[in-house]
Amino acid sequence: MHAMHPLRITVNGQEHRADIDPRRSLLDFARDSLNLTGPKKGCDHGQCGACTMIVNGRRINSCLSLAVSHEGDEVTTIEGLAEGSDLSALQRAFVEHDAFQCGFCTPGQICSATALLDELKEGLPSVVSSPDKLAEMDEEIRERMSGNLCRCGAYNNIVAAISSVAGDKS
Amino acid sequence: MNEMTNKIIGTPLDRVDGPAKVTGQATYTADYRPTGKTAEGFIVEAAAAPGKIRKIDTQAAEASDGVIAVLTHHNAPKQNPYGTPEEAGRFTQSHAMLESDHVRHVGDPVALVIAETLEQARHAAKLVRVEVETSEGTFDQFAADVEIAKPDSLDGADEVDTSTGDFEKEFAASDVTVEASYFTGAQHSAAMEPHATVAEWDGDELTVHMAIQIVAPGLKAFANTLGIEADKVRILSPFVGGGFGSKLGVHNDAILAALGAKVTGRPVRVVQTRRNVFSNAPHRSKHRQDLKIGADASGKLKAISHDSLAAMARNYPFAEAPASPTRASYFAPAIKTTHRVVEADIPRVDSMRAPGEAIGTLTFETAIDEIAEQCGIDPVEFRLQNDADRDPNSGAPLADRRLSECIREGAKKFGWDGRVTPGRRREGNKLIGRGMASAIRPNFLVPAEAEVVLSANGQLRVRLDMTDIGTGTYTILTQVAAETLAIPVDQITVELGDSHFPASSGSGGSFGAASCGSAVFDACGKLSKLLQQRLSGKGIAANAISVEGDRVRAGGNDYALADLVDDGALTVKGAVDPSEFDHGEEEYSYGALFSEVEVDVDSGEIRVRRLLGAFDAGRILNEKTARSQLMGGMIFGIGGALLEESTMDTRYGSFMNRDFAEYHIAVNRDVPELEVHMLEGFSEKSNPLGSKGIGELGICGTGPAIANAIYEATGCRVRKFPIHMEDLLQHLPQG
Ligand code: FES
Ligand code: FES
Numbered sequence: 091m092h093a094m095h096p097l098r099i100t101v102n103g104q105e106h107r108a109d110i111d112p113r114r115s116l117l118d119f120a121r122d123s124l125n126l127t128g129p130k131k132g133c134d135h136g137q138c139g140a141c142t143m144i145v146n147g148r149r150i151n152s153c154l155s156l157a158v159s160h161e162g163d164e165v166t167t168i169e170g171l172a173e174g175s176d177l178s179a180l181q182r183a184f185v186e187h188d189a190f191q192c193g194f195c196t197p198g199q200i201c202s203a204t205a206l207l208d209e210l211k212e213g214l215p216s217v218v219s220s221p222d223k224l225a226e227m228d229e230e231i232r233e234r235m236s237g238n239l240c241r242c243g244a245y246n247n248i249v250a251a252i253s254s255v256a257g258d259k260s
Numbered sequence: 261m262n263e264m265t266n267k268i269i270g271t272p273l274d275r276v277d278g279p280a281k282v283t284g285q286a287t288y289t290a291d292y293r294p295t296g297k298t299a300e301g302f303i304v305e306a307a308a309a310p311g312k313i314r315k316i317d318t319q320a321a322e323a324s325d326g327v328i329a330v331l332t333h334h335n336a337p338k339q340n341p342y343g344t345p346e347e348a349g350r351f352t353q354s355h356a357m358l359e360s361d362h363v364r365h366v367g368d369p370v371a372l373v374i375a376e377t378l379e380q381a382r383h384a385a386k387l388v389r390v391e392v393e394t395s396e397g398t399f400d401q402f403a404a405d406v407e408i409a410k411p412d413s414l415d416g417a418d419e420v421d422t423s424t425g426d427f428e429k430e431f432a433a434s435d436v437t438v439e440a441s442y443f444t445g446a447q448h449s450a451a452m453e454p455h456a457t458v459a460e461w462d463g464d465e466l467t468v469h470m471a472i473q474i475v476a477p478g479l480k481a482f483a484n485t486l487g488i489e490a491d492k493v494r495i496l497s498p499f500v501g502g503g504f505g506s507k508l509g510v511h512n513d514a515i516l517a518a519l520g521a522k523v524t525g526r527p528v529r530v531v532q533t534r535r536n537v538f539s540n541a542p543h544r545s546k547h548r549q550d551l552k553i554g555a556d557a558s559g560k561l562k563a564i565s566h567d568s569l570a571a572m573a574r575n576y577p578f579a580e581a582p583a584s585p586t587r588a589s590y591f592a593p594a595i596k597t598t599h600r601v602v603e604a605d606i607p608r609v610d611s612m613r614a615p616g617e618a619i620g621t622l623t624f625e626t627a628i629d630e631i632a633e634q635c636g637i638d639p640v641e642f643r644l645q646n647d648a649d650r651d652p653n654s655g656a657p658l659a660d661r662r663l664s665e666c667i668r669e670g671a672k673k674f675g676w677d678g679r680v681t682p683g684r685r686r687e688g689n690k691l692i693g694r695g696m697a698s699a700i701r702p703n704f705l706v707p708a709e710a711e712v713v714l715s716a717n718g719q720l721r722v723r724l725d726m727t728d729i730g731t732g733t734y735t736i737l738t739q740v741a742a743e744t745l746a747i748p749v750d751q752i753t754v755e756l757g758d759s760h761f762p763a764s765s766g767s768g769g770s771f772g773a774a775s776c777g778s779a780v781f782d783a784c785g786k787l788s789k790l791l792q793q794r795l796s797g798k799g800i801a802a803n804a805i806s807v808e809g810d811r812v813r814a815g816g817n818d819y820a821l822a823d824l825v826d827d828g829a830l831t832v833k834g835a836v837d838p839s840e841f842d843h844g845e846e847e848y849s850y851g852a853l854f855s856e857v858e859v860d861v862d863s864g865e866i867r868v869r870r871l872l873g874a875f876d877a878g879r880i881l882n883e884k885t886a887r888s889q890l891m892g893g894m895i896f897g898i899g900g901a902l903l904e905e906s907t908m909d910t911r912y913g914s915f916m917n918r919d920f921a922e923y924h925i926a927v928n929r930d931v932p933e934l935e936v937h938m939l940e941g942f943s944e945k946s947n948p949l950g951s952k953g954i955g956e957l958g959i960c961g962t963g964p965a966i967a968n969a970i971y972e973a974t975g976c977r978v979r980k981f982p983i984h985m986e987d988l989l990q991h992l993p994q995g
Pocket of ligand 2 (some may be wrong): 191244501
């Protein structure tokens with residue numbers, strides 16, 4: 091038997107203790123150990139963003155990260171963003187702006203966008219920012235969401251959805 | 261009808277499945293959790309082909325932790341031979357897997373490792389040792405010594421070859437000619453959801469949750485493969501994470517999962533890895549397309565020929581029709597088209613979004629741009645003056661021909677100001693170019709049935725085996741039902757993707773919304789009539805009724821539904837019969853695309869700055885989801901023009917870029933703000949709803965509009981797609 095490793099992790103506010111296969115990715119841990127199937131596997135190689143989760147406030151590709159490396163971490167998946175049946179502002183905006191079609195990339199897009207709003211608030215620069223200030227909002231969003239592929243091509247609507255919420259916040 | 265539900269078709273209703281999709285609650289195939297403990301299957305692919313398996317050693321894999329079984333051709337359950345019965349066609353014939361020692365192509369499954377967990381299965385798959393004795397294969401249809409054949413049929417087109425008029429004569433008599441060979445690369449649909457299946461047997465009954473676009477033929481594919489009756493199979497596919505043609509039928513994971521579940525007696529899940537998708541799911545062949553176009557000095561087209569050469573996967577009959585748009589876009593006295601294929605030992609070639617038109621308009625519309633320029637005529641004007649008033653190929657009348665309207669509308673909205681000499685529009689070190697192209701795509705209507713169930717409490721369930729692959733089916737059918745029965749949206753539940761429901765068109769060929777919408781329209785219309793009859797049976801005059809809550813409104817009063825339905829519910833079936841719309845006129849959806857690009861004068865980097873489409877797809881069923889479909893299509897068009905190519909190592913027949921790092925689809929920042937204009941219309945000849953296909957229309961014309969803009973920016977006509985910066989480098993102005 092492969093030696094199992096103990097893990098203590100908080101997912102969507104709930105603490106879990108588990109003995110897990112050290113080869114298990116954070117994505118597969120959520121999907122297969124916790125039955126949180128919102129996060130999606132589009133590539134398993136950090137190339138599509140469908141598996142994006144928020145770990146200790148930062149967005150990561152959960153397929154690229156072994157679950158055992160998240161001892162004590164706080165993880166938020168798409169399942170953790172709504173309060174009961176109250177959708178988050180971004181979730182509402184995604185529906186309103188039709189920011190998806192098949193919806194497969196959507197959990198990743200929304201987790202990514204949720205963390206992105208905080209990055210913008212903190213003024214963290216991206217490759218399109220100039221040294222002293224951020225670029226125009228839509229340009230920043232387009233750049234910062236380019237790690238989340240959408241084969242259905244909902245990109246314009248994704249930008250519109252995020253910027254509608256970012257606009258409200260600023 | 262009451263105010264609320266009257267005219268809801270066409271409105272931008274938010275997707276009814278939206279909340280499920282934004283909260284992670286929409287369950288795609290791999291998310292399905294059976295009651296029994298699921299085992300995980302992992303595919304072992306052949307590393308070399310074609311050939312015979314000389315030796316396959318599974319001992320180490322079988323001894324590995326958690327492994328339940330390793331299936332190979334030695335121990336796989338017996339199946340009917342691959343490709344039988346031959347006359348059944350590719351969607352229903354046997355898709356046998358692991359049936360013999362024969363290896364068809366690189367990536368062909370040679371084993372399925374089944375283990376308790378994915379980690380265990382994946383690890384053990386690496387321990388399987390396979391030796392393949394290869395024989396000589398054909399991997400490149402452009403090679404010198406290949407056998408070129410005429411396919412028996414073409415996808416989505418009636419004739420393989422066509423000829424009207426005397427091409428040689430008209431071409432020879434032309435004042436201006438263009439003659440060129442174009443190359444379009446192989447492509448993968450690469451839906452974000454990899455192909456996936458969870459299979460479970462209960463005695464001799466098989467249930468498969470799977471990602472599939474068209475459900476009903478899938479039942480027959482399982483039956484023909486496994487030698488069982490189709491009614492012993494149930495397919496469930498409530499959410500599909502994109503298809504784009506790659507999930508039309510049953511694919512390898514599905515058969516493997518069914519075999520695995522049979523052998524282990526457990527539910528088995530097989531999810532293709534992203535690498536698998538590039539060899540175990542179908543792709544679009546690379547094509548060579550030879551075009552010759554002749555016109556007179558005034559810019560009237562005289563002669564067009566379009567010859568296409570593609571690969572066909574051996575024993576998998578499918579050929580795409582790139583010359584389809586050439587047969588239908590413009591009038592010329594002589595038009596000649598041919599399609600040829602070379603059987604090759606490569607993964608399956610099959611439909612990818614807008615088969616034919618996606619790559620056909622790409623080449624044909626660039627050639628049209630070139631001849632317009634040589635005639636000294638603006639490309640907009642050139643297209644308008646060559647518009648057809650009857651089908652250029654068959655001579656049949658054209659239903660609702662609106663190509664010119666799209667071109668005029670697009671030109672106006674874009675602010676088309678005519679062509680300039682290449683390189684003239686320059687901003688600093690950016691060369692700016694503008695281009696345009698026409699879009700055309702045949703419109704289809706296929707048989708579909710639907711069932712509606714109205715309960716005494718006023719809840720309406722709409723059921724059919726249709727799928728929603730992102731196309732908005734749940735939402736559109738809700739709107740059709742709401743308007744037809746005059747019932748509020750929140751009293752409707754649309755249930756899809758279950759083979760126990762009436763058989764529909766499925767999703768493909770942009771025919772889903774029209775076909776299924778018409779079936780639901782029929783069912784709801786009949787239901788409404790039935791309610792009226794029952795009311796009049798009680799002496800209540802009811803010419804127009806509506807449903808609100810658990811009451812039916814008629815003539816200013818309302819009545820309890822409970823008194824009108826039998827046993828708590830009324831069930832009515834509806835259907836659409838395409839033969840009723842067979843009027844001998846050719847039907848197409850139309851569009852015109854306009855783009856502006858910038859090319860970096862030093863690096864040749866190409867960026868799309870503007871992309872605008874004006875489209876005629878008849879009546880729009882949902883303004884919001886239709887716009888999204890068109891935008892998604894336009895982005896596929898950007899991919900085809902600039903990004904997407906599956907590159908094969910033609911020495912060995914293996915695709916080399918089998919992931920998203922190497923197979924480039926457009927990302928958010930590759931896409932400018934898209935402008936979409938939908939012409940108002942109602943195509944009464946198409947179907948009862950007056951709609952036409954929209955899901956593939958946006959791709960058509962987008963690529964050539966970009967290529968033509970690149971020409972205006974740089975003066976360089978690139979005749980291979982995708983166009984890359986290195987194709988332009990030598991042609992850029994110095995300094
Ligand atoms: S699944 Fe993690 S990035 Fe694609
Ligand atoms: S909505 Fe289908 S991949 Fe983004």
